[in-house]
Structures are given as structure tokens and as C-alpha cells.
Amino acid sequence: MQRILVDQQKITAVTQDESAPADLQPNEVRIALESYALTANNVTYAASGFAIGYWQFFPSGVPGQGIVPVWGIGKVVESRNEMLDEGTRLYGFYPMAESLVITPEVSARGNVTDVAAHRVDLPAVYNNYVPVGETTPDQDHIRALLQPLLATSYLLSDWLEDNAYFGAKQVIVGSASSKTGLGLCKYLAEHKDRDFTIVGLTSARNRSFVQGLGACDQVLSYDEIDQLAHQPSVYVDMAGNAAVKAALHKHLAAELKHSAAVGISHWDAFNPTVELEGVKPEFFFAPAQIAKRRKEWGAGEIDRRITQAFLRLANEASDWLSVKVHKGMDAAPEVYTALATGKADPREGHVIRLL
Numbered sequence: 315m316q317r318i319l320v321d322q323q324k325i326t327a328v329t330q331d332e333s334a335p336a337d338l339q340p341n342e343v344r345i346a347l348e349s350y351a352l353t354a355n356n357v358t359y360a361a362s363g364f365a366i367g368y369w370q371f372f373p374s375g376v377p378g379q380g381i382v383p384v385w386g387i388g389k390v391v392e393s394r395n396e397m398l399d400e401g402t403r404l405y406g407f408y409p410m411a412e413s414l415v416i417t418p419e420v421s422a423r424g425n426v427t428d429v430a431a432h433r434v435d436l437p438a439v440y441n442n443y444v445p446v447g448e449t450t451p452d453q454d455h456i457r458a459l460l461q462p463l464l465a466t467s468y469l470l471s472d473w474l475e476d477n478a479y480f481g482a483k484q485v486i487v488g489s490a491s492s493k494t495g496l497g498l499c500k501y502l503a504e505h506k507d508r509d510f511t512i513v514g515l516t517s518a519r520n521r522s523f524v525q526g527l528g529a530c531d532q533v534l535s536y537d538e539i540d541q542l543a544h545q546p547s548v549y550v551d552m553a554g555n556a557a558v559k560a561a562l563h564k565h566l567a568a569e570l571k572h573s574a575a576v577g578i579s580h581w582d583a584f585n586p587t588v589e590l591e592g593v594k595p596e597f598f599f600a601p602a603q604i605a606k607r608r609k610e611w612g613a614g615e616i617d618r619r620i621t622q623a624f625l626r627l628a629n630e631a632s633d634w635l636s637v638k639v640h641k642g643m644d645a646a647p648e649v650y651t652a653l654a655t656g657k658a659d660p661r662e663g664h665v666i667r668l669l
Contacts, residue, residue, distance in 0.1 A: 317411035319379040350386025351458035372409035406443035467497025468623040480572040489552035490514030491660040499529035
């Protein structure tokens with residue numbers, strides 16, 4: 315089985331290796347990956363692998379080397395579990411590898427959860443696999459590329475509304491060119507009778523792209539932070555760039571009512587020890603908002619809303635997303651490295667197709 319290993323201390327160092335597939339034990343199934351997406355989100359998984367636990371999902375068995383999780387579609391090719399037949403196709407959280415062995419537990423509704431011992435204590439949302447039936451490759455690609463990111467976008471939007479936007483008159487989205495960032499801008503723009511402006515922060519080279527999305531009331535480059543209006547504000551940071559965050563905190567000072575840390579796509583400029591003026595950044599963990607809404611709304615409602623939100627933007631994705639399909643595992647290291655070094659075009663979405 316081919317797999318991609320990432321140095322856990324230097325996440326741009328990538329190797330491709332071959333490991334012997336494990337023999338199936340009773341109740342286990344083997345899933346062959348058909349395709350998976352690679353986005354800046356995967357870079358965040360690697361950069362926060364220890365802090366949040368992403369390295370724990372798919373242990374490599376190689377000291378100092380980790381397997382970055384990806385979202386994709388796989389097919390059961392071998393089964394020793396009477397609840398899950400060969401040929402079943404599943405969307406979910408996979409290793410950057412050709413296959414995965416799971417210990418599935420199947421609910422009455424047909425949803426699949428990996429209950430392997432090493433995953434039981436990890437966030438449940440990442441252990442769930444959804445049967446997808448027969449879909450087209452294009453549908454698979456859009457789902458793997460956008461559903462995880464837009465789910466986070468929607469949950470951020472819901473969380474901000476749930477907290478009355480912390481009294482802000484402007485919501486500032488860092489790395490607004492990222493899929494999660496642009497999704498948040500678009501979902502915020504849907505809020506009826508909003509009395510806040512949406513400000514997208516991005517690099518100078520991506521400014522026109524973000525402006526073209528039409529979701530932001532104002533778009534600024536990172537070196538234009540001093541143009542932000544002095545009014546009650548919330549900062550939602552997808553990038554994790556310490557210098558940008560420090561400049562924004564200093565400029566807004568007491569007007570910054572909340573600073574949310576979501577991603578670290580600018581992982582090489584991430585420095586959590588930097589002293590910041592004003593409010594202390596708080597990490598936004600999407601599974602926590604899901605758990606809160608499930609408790610308040612009952613099982614299934616937040617999932618339904620996330621799916622509806624995903625479909626709304628997926629239907630228009632061709633306007634702002636060009637899907638690039640790469641054949642075979644050999645293509646993965648180059649694509650991942652381009653994302654990790656910030657060289658990828660935000661207009662593009664990358665998919666590795668194996669079958």
C-alpha cells in the first residue's frame with residue numbers, strides 16, 4: 315500500500331513509501347480510496363497535528379513521521395463485517411494513502427462509525443463515514459473539496475449569529491481567499507437585516523479574486539490593516555499569521571471584541587507566543603458547535619442545515635473554482651507541498667484520483 319508520510323517537525327518534508335497491507339481481523343473492513351481532496355485545510359491538519367491530535371487518526375508506525383488526514387471517497391473492497399458489504403462507497407476522513415482498515419459500527423439509519431480503539435476518544439465527527447451510493451466523479455470531487463470546508467464556514471457563521479456577533483459592527487475574515495474564508499463571507503452575506511459589514515483580508519495577489527466573489531463589503535490586503543474602521547469588530551483568522559494578527563490587534567485595540575483562531579494556512583508565520591494587545595484569541599473548534607446544536611436542536615437538524623448550506627455554494631462553485639484532477643498517488647507530494655508553501659492558486663481545487 316502506497317502512502318504519503320510528512321515530517322511532523324518540518325511539514326514541508328514529504329516522502330512516499332510502501333507498507334504491507336494489514337490482515338483483516340474479525341469485524342474489520344478494508345476501504346480502497348477512489349479519490350481525495352488536498353486543500354490548505356490539510357496543511358492546517360499537519361501544522362496542528364500535535365496540538366489538536368490529527369496525527370492520532372492514522373498512526374504511521376514510523377517515528378517522527380505522520381500521515382495527514384484527507385477527505386475523500388472510498389469503496390469497501392474486503393469485509394469481515396456482516397453489516398458492511400463489499401462495494402459500499404463511503405465519504406469521510408481518510409489517510410493520505412491507498413487504503414484504510416476500519417472497524418465499522420453501522421447505525422439503524424445506515425451511517426458508519428469507525429470504533430477502532432485508537433479513534434474512540436477522538437472527535438466523533440471525524441470518525442463518521444457516509445454511504446454515498448453511485449455518484450459521478452465530478453460530484454465526488456466537489457464534495458471532497460468543499461463539504462468539510464464549507465461545513466466549517468457555515469458553523470462559523472452560525473456561531474457568530476449565536477453569539478450576536480459579539481456586538482461587532484464589522485466581521486473581519488482573515489485569508490478570505492481560502493475556501494473556508496470565502497464560504498464564511500458568503501454565508502455571512504446571507505444573514506438578513508445584518509447591521510455589520512464583512513471585511514475580507516487577503517494577500518495583494520489574491521485581492522481581485524476575493525473582490526470578484528461579491529460577498530465582502532470591503533477587501534483589504536494584509537498591508538492595509540490600518541485602513542480598518544475603528545468600530546466594534548470580530549476577527550476570524552483562517553491564516554494564523556502572527557504578524558498580521560498582531561498588527562490587527564494593535565490597530566483595533568479595545569474595539570476588537572473577539573478574536574477567533576480557526577486555521578493556520580500561514581503556518582510558517584504562526585507564533586502563538588507573540589504578545590497581543592486587547593482580547594486573547596480563542597480557538598474555534600467546529601465539532602464543539604455541532605455538539606452544542608445537536609443538544610439544542612436534536613439529532614440531525616444541524617447536519618441538515620450544513621448539507622443545505624453546502625449545496626447552496628456547491629451549485630455555484632464553477633463560478634469561482636477550477637477543479638484540477640491529478641492521477642495517482644505519485645502526484646500527491648507535489649500538490650501537498652505547493653499548498654504547504656503557499657504557492658497554490660486559490661481559484662483551484664486539487665483532487666488526487668486513485669481509482
